[in-house]
Amino acid sequence: MTSSKSGILATIEGGNEAEQGLKPRSELTARELMREVGAVLRMSEAEVAKLGDAPDDPADDQTMIINMGPQHPSTHGVLRLMLELQGETVLRCKPIIGYLHTGMEKTGEALTYMQGGTNVTRMDYVSPLNNELVFSMATEKLLGIENEIPERAVWMRMLLSELNRMSSHLLFLATNGMDLGAVSMMIYGWREREEVLRFFQKVTGLRMNHNFIRPGGVAADLPEGWRDDVLRLLELIPPRLEEYDTLMTGQPIWRDRLQGVGVITAQEAMALGATGPILRSTGVAWDLRREQPYLHYDEVDFDVVIGKYGDAFDRYSIRLNEVRESMRIVRQILDRMPGGDYRIQNKKVTPPPRARINESMEALIHHFKLFTEGFKVPEGEVYVAIESPRGEIGCYIASDGSATPYRMHVRAPSFANIQCLPHMMRGGLIADAVAIISSTDPVLGEVDR
Amino acid sequence: MSLIKDIQADGFGGIPHNAITAKLEDLVGWARSRSSWPASFGLACCAIEMMATGAAHYDISRFGMEVFRASPRQADIMIVAGRVSQKMAPVLRQVYDQMMEPKWVISMGVCASSGGMFNNYAIVQGVDQVVPVDVYAPGCPPTPETLIHAIETLHQKIEDGELLKRRTATGGGAHMHVTEIPQGARPMPVILGRR
C-alpha cells in the first residue's frame, strides 16, 4: 500500500517501522516472549523461567522500550537498536537494520566484472581492499586462472590486505576508546591511521574505496620508495601501540568497563554464525588465514590471537595484538616481495598498457572490448571466503557466461556479528550495551549492502 | 510601535537594514560562521572521512567546529555524510526538522548530492529532495581538504548572508531564511538573499 499522504512530511511517520520493531510485553504471547527473552538461542523453558524476568502477566508492564536509533553517536553508523529497559538494565534488544541499504547486490548484477570492484569496495568501507580481494578471487576462481596470478601481484595483495587490517583495527581502537569515554583515543587512533592511509594514497591513488585489487592482479605497480615508506610505518606504530597499552589496557577503569561484559561462549558464537575476533575471543582458534590459507599465508608465520573469556576485553586485546601480528607479516612480506609483472598477461582479462594502444590495432580492439563490454566468465557458481578484520567475508558469484555476474552475494561478517548483540546485551547496563556494540565493531555498509 | 512588534515577531529579522545596523549584521554573521557546530550525520564511507577531518591531522576545530554535536538541538550545520537510503529519508527529515534555527546543510559526497554510483531503487537520488542543501561537497569520499573547502564556502555564505529586513516594498533583496514547509506541499526551494 503506497502511503496515502503525499509530500515530504508524510514520510516522517513511515520511519518507525512498527512491524519490524520490538513489541511491548503486553502484546506478546508467552511463547514469543520466551523466545525473545532467551534471545536468539532456543533456551529450554526451564532455563528461561529461571531467568526470572518474564513477568507472570504481561499486563503490568514495568519496562520501557526506547530507541537507540539510527542517528546515535555510539552505534557506529546507522544501526538502530530497540532496547527494553528495566531501569538501566537491558532485558531485550532487537537490532533493526536497513537504514543504509544501497541495493549493492542489484547494482552488482548490472556492472561487468571489471566494474564490480567499485561496487564491492563500498560495502565494508573500513577495509575496502579486503572486499575487492574476495571479489577478485571469486572471479578468478570462476575463470579458472586463480593459480596463474603472477607472484608479485599475490604478494602485493597480501601486503595491502594486511595494511588494511591494521588501519581497520586502528579505527576500532579509536572508536572503542571514544565510546567508553577515552575521547582522546579518537585522536591517537586517527593519527596512526592517517599514516597508513598516506601509504595507500601513494600506492593506489585514493585514501579509501581504492578499486585497486582487480580480477587478474592489481591495477598498478608499487611506486618507487614504497619499501622505505612501509619500513617507516613499521618503526612508527609499535611505540604508539605501547602508548595504547598504557592508556587503556593497564587502566583499572578500562578493565572494569570491559571485563565480564558481553560474554559469549563458543557454542553460542558458532550457533549464531559469528566469526573473526568474536569467535576467537571464546577460545576457538579459527582464522581463515591459518585454517584455509589463501594467497601465500601458509608461507608466512604469524600467531593466531585468541582470548579465553569471550568478553569485550578479550575482543579489544585480540584486535590490538592482531595489529602487531599484521606488522610481523608485513615485515616478512617486505623480504619476500618478488619482481615481475603485477597483472596476469592473459589478453582476454587484462587490458593492454596505455602506450601499446597507439601501436597495435589488436591492443586497441582488446582495450575497447574489455572496457565497454568486459570479459566473459564461464558458467558456474563459486563461494570464496577470506579473513577480513571483522571475520569471514565471503563472495558467492553465480555466472551465466555473460560479462556481468548473474548473482553476486557478499557474506558480510558484521551481519552475523550484529545478530549476537541481543544475546550479549541481556542483563547488562546501557553503558555496557555501548561497550558491546563497539566490541563487535560493526560496519553498517556491509551489514545492509 | 511597529518596530517593537517586528522585533518580537522575527527577532533580528524585524529591524530594517540601514547604515547603522549593517555593522551589527556583519558582527552577527561573523560570530555565527566562526562557531558553527556540526551535527554528525555519519551514514557511510563519507562518515569515515568526516571523522578524519575532525581528527588531529586535518582538524576542523581550527574553524570553530571542534565538537560534533550528536543531538540536533545543539547543532548548526548538518553534514549529510554518505548515501541516504529510502528507509533513512524520514529519519533525516525528522532530525533536520528538530534542529534549531538558523541551520545549514552540507551535502558531503556524490552519494548524498546526487545518488552517486548507486542509481537504483534503494538510494534517494540527491538529499536535496529531503532537506534544503546549502553546499555540495564533491568526491567519493571527498578528501578532508575538499570537506574543509566546502565548510569554508559555507562560512563565507553565512557571513555574507542577509539577516535584516530588506526594502521588501520594492522587491529588492530578500530575507535569507528557510521557509517552513507547509503541510503536504512540494518542498520549497531555499530563498537566497542578493546583496
Next chain:
Amino acid sequence: MGQYLPIVCLLVLAALFGALSFFASGLLAPKRPSSAKSAPYECGIVPSREPPDRFPVTFYVVAMLFIMFDIELIFIYPFAVDREFLGAYALWEMVAFTAVFFAAFVYVVARGALDWGPVVQHRQLKQAASETHTPTGSVRVVGLEGRADQSIETAA
C-alpha cells in the same frame, strides 16, 4: 563602603551577561516553531507509543541520597569560613554532625542502595573439551591482564 565596590560590579556584570545572553538568542534566532522541534528527540524516529510514566524506584532513592548529602555540605560551609573564631567547640560539634550523617551513609550502602544494576560476574567459560578446535600452528592467548582468577595457564 569602598571595599564592597568590586563585589557590586561583579554582580552587575553577571546579571548583565545573563540577561544579554538570554535575550540575544531570542533576538538572533529566527522564530520557526514547528511540531517536530517540540517533539522529544528519539534519534530521528517518531515514537509510535509514549514512554510509560512509571520509573523504577532506584532512580528516586539515588536522588534522595544526593539531596541529603548535598544539604549536609551546605551546613559545613559557614563553619569552614569561620573556624578560628568558633574555636574547638564548634569543631567537635561539626564532627558529631558529620558522624550522624556517616552512620546513615553506612546503613544505606549496606542496604545496597548504591549497587546499581546487575552485579557483573566474572563468568569463567566452561570450555567443553571436545568442542575446542585443535589449532594448527602457533596460537597466542591475550586479554589475560588483570583477570580476577589468574589460575588459567596460557594455552600451548
Next chain:
Amino acid sequence: MADSDPSTAFSREQRVVHCTRADYVATVRGLLADTFSMCVDLTAVDYLTYAGDRSLPADVVGERFEVVVNLLSIEKRERARVRVQVPVNDATIATLFDLYPGSEAMEREVYDMFGIVFTDHPDLTRILMPEDWDGFPLRKDYDQGSIPVQFSGDFAAKP
C-alpha cells in the same frame, strides 16, 4: 567425505549438495551431525532469465528460485554448499532456525529480497527494506529502479 548423502556434486572443486525441499532439513541435520557446526551464509538466486546450463545433477529439476546454504565444519576445516530448488508458485521452504539460530536474520533477508517464505520462522518480517515497500527487489523481474540520466545526447527528446 561421506559420499552416501544425496547427489554430492562439485562446482570448481567445492562440495555442493543438491536436495529437494522435502528432505532439506533432514540433509542439513545430517550435515550438522557430521561436524558442520556453523551456517556461514544463507542466500537465494532467481534463475528466471538464466542463459547458461545450471549444471544440476540429473534427478534435480531446475525451479525459478534456489536457496543456497553455505555450511562450515571447523573440525574438518571444510565447506559444503546445499542448493535447494524452490518453485515460484509455492515459494515456501522450511526454516533452519532450530538447527542454526544464526540463520534467522539471513532468512529474513532472503524473504525481504526474494519473497521466499520460511515456514514457522519465528519473526518473518522485512529486514532491509522499509515496512510498506511493495515488491521484492532482488527478483529478476524487479527493475533496477534507476532514474534515466537527463543528458541523453539527442537534444530533440528533451522531457
